[in-house]
Amino acid sequence: MKRIIALVMAAAMIFAFAACGEKEEPDVKSEGVMTYAEYVAAALDSEVVIEAYVQGKQSWWDNKATIYTQDKEGAYFIYNAACSEEDYAKLTPGTKIKVTGYKSEWSGEIEITDATFVIEEGNYIAKALDVTSMLGTAELEKHQNEFVSFKGMTVEASKDADGNEAAFLYNWDGSGEKGNDLYFNVSLNGQTYTFTVESYLCGQDTDVYKAVEALKVGDKIDMEGFLYWYNGANPHITSVTAAK
Amino acid sequence: MRKKIIASATAAALALCGLLTLSSCHGSRGLEPFEMPGELDPERQYTITFWAKNDTNKAQTNIYAKAISDFETLYPNIKVEMRLYTDYSRIYNDVITNIATQTTPNVCITYPDHIATYLTGVNTVVPLDELMDDPRYGLGGSEVRFDSPTREEIIPKFLGECEFGGHYYALPYMRSTEACYVNKTYVEKLGYELPDELTWDFVWEVSEAATAKAADGTYKVNGQNVMIPFIYKSTDNMMIQMLAQKGAGYSDTDGEILIFNDTTRSLLTDIASHAKTGAFSTFKISSYPANFLNAGQCIFAIDSTAGATWMGSDAPLLDISADSIVRFETEVRMIPQFDPENPKMISQGPSVCVFNKKDSGEVLASWLFVQYLLTNDVQIAYAETEGYVPVTSKAQSADEYLDYLSRSGEDNSTHYEVKINASNLLLENVESTFTTPVFNGSASLRDAAGQMIENVTKSVRRSAVVDDEYIDKLYDDMNSLYRLDQKTSAAGKTELGPLPTEAKVLIIALCAVWVGIGAYFGVSEYKKFKKNLQKS
Known part of the structure; x- marks a missing residue:
């Protein structure tokens, strides 16, 4: 009996190691749909058709939805796609959608605008990619809009427009109030970066909003969020926890 | 870092506005017109809400906060609660949403275009004519506890931008081009x-x-x-x-x-x-x-x-x-x-309006705060944060403001040359606006x-x-x-155009029926009268 158990465990370990080394198989795209590589290669202002899975919903307004989506190879930011409120409710994390729109750039952020979409069969939720080591490198931009994580960073003081120091600011210069975007500084290896809690994506009642409001200068934290771009990396953070 | 806010709010506002109009048709009478109270009751505590817009600029929010604090010192029985916005369209939408529930702010930074929509509600926005001219609490009034500008001291062109439908519905706060x-x-x-x-x-x-x-x-x-x-x-x-x-x-x-x-x-x-x-x-x-x-x-x-x-x-x-x-x-x-x-x-630039409330004392308290925003302290300080110009001749000709303009280029903060040149551009061309x-x-x-x-x-x-x-x-x-084929007037009422022929025929027929009924009744009464006369 012991032999059988040992054999089963050994076999399980072998399979487990094999799975660790396995890379996710890319999606098979429907006819007429671009691969992620084709999307990256497409010219700005050209029409694009992609299939991806909803990872986060930023806002719905005036029958337009702004959504973070991703497939197994990369991410797509869908800005102000035509969307009824009823359809927006169906866009739960993992939902597969086929999007037709135009590849655009706004302050360095590559996005799909003037888009329409249809919901398809399929479900996928991306694991956060640890990009801590890519901070400050050109490599980071290749992961624009992906769900990413940053580990072991230190909260640094932010200065408002009056020169007052704080662990976070409401709006970029401290001109806002509770409910506005939160801006906070975090450092790693002597370099400081500004991260954001985007209030449309994570409002004042969310855990991450409250967690950032509770930060103190010097705290060591791990973070997850979407790698938004605004004249450079401007991650939209969705979770903050004490560093492990 | 400034934020990407490109939400097209208009369609949503139109939809809300439509709901507002419909709800006012179905029984909601809205508020009674504002009537000027005899005095501001010093024994009562008033709390007024102020929805303010800033350009994501800490200096501007500081000026609002100081203005509120100074005003509350002058009027200890009035408390001003501020809500900050960085986008006019957000204020517009929130106001429209709150009109239906009669939960508008008391005072609001706005554009005249937006007020025209607010006026689709019944007595929603207070016409300021009577308040402006009141000898005690009006502009430069005897009971006002600060150096308020007179009506003549508000730049006429800027004040004129707040008049429509025969009334002033706002005061200018800042102007830019x-x-x-x-x-x-x-x-x-x-x-x-x-x-x-x-x-x-x-x-x-x-x-x-x-x-x-x-x-x-x-x-x-x-x-x-x-x-x-x-x-x-x-x-x-x-x-x-x-x-x-x-x-x-x-x-x-x-x-x-x-x-x-x-x-x-x-x-x-x-x-x-x-x-x-x-x-x-x-x-x-x-x-x-x-x-x-x-x-x-x-x-x-x-x-x-x-x-x-x-x-x-x-x-x-x-x-x-x-x-x-x-x-x-x-x-x-x-x-x-x-x-x-x-x-x-x-x-262009922000104006400020007063929303009507059941309590006329609350409206008067709001009006006093609006006037306070036009004092030199607030006008000059706010104008210096950007390429704005003050809306009163009193502030524009103040030594403090003239000194500020004359020091263009002395530094790259308060006296940043590009900013002061921008202000001068408007000051020198008001008549071309x-x-x-x-x-x-x-x-x-x-x-x-x-x-x-x-x-x-x-x-x-x-x-x-x-x-x-x-x-x-x-x-x-x-x-x-944008529903531009639905023509509306300055007062906010829909102009339906000439009556269709069918409607005219119906109205004429109804009139004819009423005339007929009247004639029948008259003839009957005359016959009764004649009969009674013969009997007697």
């Missing part, structure tokens, strides 16, 4: 001399020249991979001002929509041709003009004078990394003109004006053809999307 912030270094590098007055022809010509590329694919003028020579922030203003300069139709005070004309068609075609070459783009399509200007990737950046602190190599407010900034000489010019001898430019007619729907028309430029610009970038057929469809789309 648009300016063209120019990279003079690049204009000269391209072989041109920057004139004192820009024409559209000049701006287009230089912009086209700046699209020339070197053999390595970079732009000759800046040696970079990016160059958008001409970027316009508010395309609604662009269209409105171009039409005004051309003397072409936009709308009239009765709410008649005149924008879908041949001049507009010609302007759109011209703009599309420059967008196609890459000489022109917009904020909505590319991003903030200031970011491109400061990075040496734009030559003509048109934005509000209230955005001057973001413009130029030494701008005190920056949205791009320091290593992206390029050194160049910044000049501030009036927006391009078709006829420089008769310049025309928009007058104009506003568009205000009516229920004028905010939508403004959005449509800008959207047409956005659409043609986007379309040509995407290789579509902008021709007459395209523009015919664009006109139809705009009419439909």
Whole structure:
């Protein structure tokens, strides 16, 4: 009996190691749909058709939805796609959608605008990619809009427009109030970066909003969020926890 | 870092406005008209809400906070609670949502176009005429506990912008216009001399020249991979001002929509041709003009004078990394003109209105706070935060303000030259400014004006053809999307036009029936009377 158990465990370990080394198989795209590589290669202002899975919903307004989506190879930011409120409710994390729109750039952020979409069969939720080591490198931009994580960073003081120091600011210069975007500084290896809690994506009642409001200068934290771009990396953070 | 807020709020506002109108038809009588109370009861505690707009500028929020604190010291029984916004359209939508539930703020920073929509509610916004003229609590009134401006001291042109439907529904708070912030270094590098007055022809010509590329694919003028020579922030203003300069139709005070004309068609075609070459783009399509200007990737950046602190190599407010900034000489010019001898430019900037409440004392308390926002302390301090100008002659002629203007260029913060030049641009050209007619729907028309430029610009970038057929469809789309075919008057009531023939026939028939009934009744009574007479 012991032999059988040992054999089963050994076999399980072998399979487990094999799975660790396995890379996710890319999606098979429907006819007429671009691969992620084709999307990256497409010219700005050209029409694009992609299939991806909803990872986060930023806002719905005036029958337009702004959504973070991703497939197994990369991410797509869908800005102000035509969307009824009823359809927006169906866009739960993992939902597969086929999007037709135009590849655009706004302050360095590559996005799909003037888009329409249809919901398809399929479900996928991306694991956060640890990009801590890519901070400050050109490599980071290749992961624009992906769900990413940053580990072991230190909260640094932010200065408002009056020169007052704080662990976070409401709006970029401290001109806002509770409910506005939160801006906070975090450092790693002597370099400081500004991260954001985007209030449309994570409002004042969310855990991450409250967690950032509770930060103190010097705290060591791990973070997850979407790698938004605004004249450079401007991650939209969705979770903050004490560093492990 | 400034935030990307491009949500088109108008359609949602229209929908809400529609609901509001319907609800007022179905039993909701709204508030009674405001009546001036005898006095502000000193024994009562008033709490008023103030929805304020700032330009994501800490100095501005500090000034609001100080104004509230100083006002509360003068009036210990009035507490002001402020809610901050950075976007007019958000205030607009929130106000409309709250009209239906009678939970509007007491005081609100706004645009006259928006007030016209608020007026679709019953007695929603207080007409200020009586309050302004009240000898005790009015402008410069005997019971006002601060140095309030008199009516005559408010710049007449600015005050006039708050009058519509025969009443004043707001007071101006700050005024600005648009300016063209120019990279003079690049204009000269391209072989041109920057004139004192820009024409559209000049701006287009230089912009086209700046699209020339070197053999390595970079732009000759800046040696970079990016160059958008001409970027316009508010395309609604662009269209409105171009039409005004051309003397072409936009709308009239009765709410008649005149924008879908041949001049507009010609302007759109011209703009599309420059967008196609890459000489022109917009904020909505590319991003903030200031970011491109400061990075040496734009030559003509048109934005509000209230955005001057973001413009130029030494701008005190920056949205791009320091290593992206390029050194160049910044000049501030009036927006391009078709006829420089008769310049025309928009007058814009926040105004402030008072919402009606059941408690007239609360309204009076709100009115006093509005007046306080026009005192020299608030006016001068706020005007200095950006390229705004104060709205009172009292503040404009104050030694403190004149000293501020005279110190242009002394530093790159309070006395930043570009900012003070922008303020001077408006101060020197107030008589050349104009506003568009205000009516229920004028905010939508403004959005449509800008959207047409956005659409043609986007379309040509995407290789579509902008021709007459395209523009015919664009006109139809705009009419439909912004409901511009539903004509409304300045007072907010829908004008239904002449009665249809069927209705006229029905009314005449009803009248005839009533006349018949009357005649029958008269004859019957006469017969009774005659019979009684014979009996007696």
